[in-house]
Amino acid sequence: MENQLNARDAAIASETEFFEKTQFPEQRALHSLAWATWIAAIVVILTLTRNPFYLALVIGAVAGVRWRCARVALENNGQQAMLLSPLRFGLLVVTTAALFNMAMVHVGTTVLFVLPAWIPLLGGAWTLEALVYGALNGVALAGLFAGFTVINRVVPVRSLLRLTPRAYYPVAVVISIAVTFVPTTLQQIQQIREAQAVRGHRLRGVRSWLPLVVPLLEGSMERSLQLAEAMVARGFASGADAQPRWPQMLVLAGFASIVAGWLMQLIWRQPTWGGVLLAAGGAALLVGLWRAGRGHPHTVYRPERWRGWDWVVVGGAVLAASVFLLPLFARSTIFYYPYPTLDWPDFDWRIGLAALGLIAPALG
Amino acid sequence: MIQFEHLTYTYPGARLPALNDISLDLPEGQLILLIGPSGAGKSTLLRCLNGLVPHFSGGALLGNVRVKGLDPVAATPRILSRHVGFVFQDPEAQFVTDRVEDEIAFALENAAMPPQEMRVRVEETLDLLDLTPLRDRTLRQLSGGERQRVAIAAALALRPSILVLDEPTSQLDPKSAEDVLNALVRLNNDLGLTVILAEHRLERVLPFVDSVIYLPDASAGNGGAVLFDDPRAVMQHIDLTPPLVSVGKALGWQPLPLTIKEGLRYSRPWLAEHRRMADESPRHRRLIARGGQPYVQAHGVQVRYGRQEVLRGVDLALWPGEIVVMMGRNGAGKTTLLRSLVGLLRPQAGSIRVNGQDIAGREVADICQQVGYLPQDPNTLLFAESVREELLVTLRNHGMEIGDWRLGDSEIGGREGKTSRQGDKERGRQGEGERGERETISSLQSPNLQSPNLPISQSFVTSLLSRLGLLDKADAYPRDLSVGERQRVALASITVTRPGALLLDEPTRGLDYAAKRALERLLHEWRDDGMAILVVTHDVELAAAIADRVVLMSQGEVIAEGAPAEVMATSPLFAPQIARLFPETGWLTAEDVIKAKSKANSGGK
Secondary structure (H helix, E strand, O other), X not given: OHHHHHHHHHHHHHHHHHHHHOOOOOOOOOOHHHHHHHHHHHHHHHHHOOOHHHHHHHHHHHHHHHHHHXXXXXXXXXXXXXXXXXXHHHHHHHHHHXXXXXXXXXXXXXXXXXXXXXXXXXXXXXXXXXXXXXXXXXXXXXXXXXXHHHHHHHOOHHHHHOOOOHHHHHHXXXXXXXXHHHHHHHHHHHHHHHHHHHOOOOOOOOHHHHXXXXXXXXXXXXXXXXXXXXXXXXXXXXXXXXXXXHHHHHHHHHHHHHHHHHXXXXXXXXXXXXXXXXXXXXXXXXXXHXXXXXXXXXXXXXXOOOOHHHHHHHHHHHHHHHHHHOOOOOHHXXXXXXXXXXXXXXXXXHHHHHHHHHHHHHHO | OEEXXXXXXXXXXXXXXXXXXXXXXXXXXXXXXXXXXXXXXXXXXXXXXXXXXXXXXXXXXXXXXXXXXXXXXXXXXXXXXOOEEEEOOOHHHHOOOOXXXXXXXXXXXXXXXXXXXXXXXXXXXXXXXXXXXXXXXXHHHOOHHHHHHXXXXXXXXXXXXXXXXXXXXXXXXXXXXXXXXXXXXXXXHHHOOEEEEEOOOHHHHHHHOOEEEEOOOHHHOOOOOOEEEOHHHHHHHOXXXXXXXXXXXXXXXXXXXXXXXXXXXHHHHHHHHOHHHHHHOOOOOOOOOOOOOOOEEEEEEEEEEOOEEEEEEXXXXXXXXXEEEEEOOOOOOHHHHHHHHOOOOOOOEEEEEEOOEEOOOOXXXXXXXXXXXXXXXXXXXXXXXXXXXXXXXXXXHOOOOOOOOXXXXXXXXXXXXXXXXXXXXXXXXXXXXXXXXXXXXXXOOOOOOXXXXXXXXXXXXXXXXXXXXXXXXXXXXXXXXXXXXXXXXXXXXXXXXXXXXXXEEOOOOOOOHHHHHHHXXXXXXXXXXXXXEEEEOOOXXXXXXXXXXXXXXXXXXXXXXXXXXXXXXXXXXXXXXXHHHOXXXXXXXXXXXXXXXXXXXXXXX
């Protein structure tokens, strides 16, 4: 029991520590919009392709960027680098995915061994093809994870929120508060758990969690009220002025129109009408957001600067994503499929070269 | 500049007004201190200044408020935010962002200030409060005092001409509190900022303030008028004052001294005149009686967090019937030691014995039956619907049911039958089935402890509540009570099992003088009943009033231990006001001086 307690303490402590250590260097080389494009390209590519060559190139680029960021962090404020963690996670994901796929999918010609058929699910031929395909899925997943660890490290939540349209600024503030609430709440849970143990409370069964929940809810409630008061005292305009409702309606109508146009194109095969609806919806959305944004005047402290290299990063990311999305070169090579018989995947050097555009953040 | 005219305010749903017919006219550019007992409406009055009352709270407001010609009721808090900066009690609960700079910029961003101007403004505000070296830090990396300074900076970003602070130091240790107060004094002196401050730690701020508002308890009827005057004049009129002022009043020093420097001007000649008396008064108060076995004994306790050594072989013993006060800087390992003593932390080396029994391998819940522990924030303890229910829950947790107890049952019918107490936790687990069985305690054998040997009865619980002054609050919702009352409920909920020892971590945080006095009395009573009490505190005046023995800790080690007069009187950091005022007398509290004087007077006649 006590060991369990200590282990949990350690887990909570390390989590809190994680939040505490997340600190950002003052000089961020790249604009968060550039980073957003970069991660979007990675998500697109890694979800599309299973070709091991392209996967390797993309993950290599991510690793390069990650390595570079760790170096910068080390130089800036002597923080210990963070190179290893996704490797361990990646290894775990790749082996699990490979084993799982091999155990579940009994297709393929290169049979490694055969389990008796009476074993439910696992029984049958375990093939090399299933192993390879599972592993490739795992690799793609690990690549995504690595990409997001970079973003998590480099881009503060707050500057991502600054990318939200002005009309939703209050919502963005609420989200940023929620994010900063997480570590506080973790700490509070720990405190309350201890306080209840001190009163002879033993954690057994679901019902015994009640004494922990009530002080936590009450405490959070009190803190929220106090925060709300503090924000009002500092002039935070939450619905202070009466806003016209029509911009919000326009935004809503724009969304509806976009969905309708998309459905028309997809289901009723009406490309022209669908196109018109899409365009009209997009326009309504933009106008609505712009008009609603004017009702929420606020400025940004130390806005991020858009530098030359941001263009390079965005260009690289767009280039990489577009060769995977558009039928330009030998696009079929990206859909590698090892079944039924394992074969060497094809490789188009032009696609490979374009994928390397993702390494731009590491070079700037 | 600030006027209240017959201000009466009632919270929604309340029967009595929180503020009753208050008229004040506050001048510009002063540092004004707002004092009064808890529940007098200090926070409410401050919130009237920027319109949070009634805009945020609701309720009925009569009379007039004017702040720089504006009416906060008609104008909204948003308009007032440009004129009145507001800082709250808890630094953590008022932050919107997670970085120092962003926090300061938040109000400016909302005011849609052009980025260039904002840049300058943030820079100036950082300088004003010496925060420039911290500008890139996340708020979680800062100490309490630094956080509160960030909160002040954030409140000043819009360049208000009035700064209002609602007990800004009540959650801070003395060093941080001093940082914050110094910053306020500087702002007032250098910028002519009007500062209005509600504060309990009078001894720290009194020397700096220009005037004092005293707000009597509104619910106590016409227990006194609202005072607004020079600090010396107000001090003459109120009872609960810092020790220096109390002694000054008792000895008839005029004008009243507010700093030790001023006090020494009176005390030196006074002491020379009364030399013999000082020599005759007991020098080492409360000799430590160490007979028999200590109730709690720590031996060579070592605790490490990762590579950091927090406790390096601490030895400590607590005997029944003594109050030990432990002091030391932040991070000296005091709280860690307390947590180790009740098993919340397991030391890497060393042993801890409670009543002769090693606590290694025992559950926290089990240890806490014998050792009560009050953590820093008593709110985390409270969750039940009523005060009575809180006590019953603790008893139920320990398998010590006393039945469906109602107030007055024991007095009326005396059907005090259902008392049971299981010594071992196996039986506690079986729970309900054993209700009604009567048992005496075998595990708590300690001859000089009377109280822990008795079973918990309904009359005991009633007497515990009345001792804590909570008898009439038994059915109240604990979280609605005042800070002092909530703390006493928390104390009741951990001492209802009759532990032989009690550990308190910073018990005077946020307490006013009256609540502090009540706590002192209570601890003395428990001590006289034979409880072993360990108090960790930064509050030197509390230590002076209650300690039988003082332990100083630094860097995970006990560096000094002894009678309070020896350990505290000579320390530049931990000496109470009276020890500074009357060096080498062994006096620590105002009572010591007054007692010595009255003794000398009666002896002289």
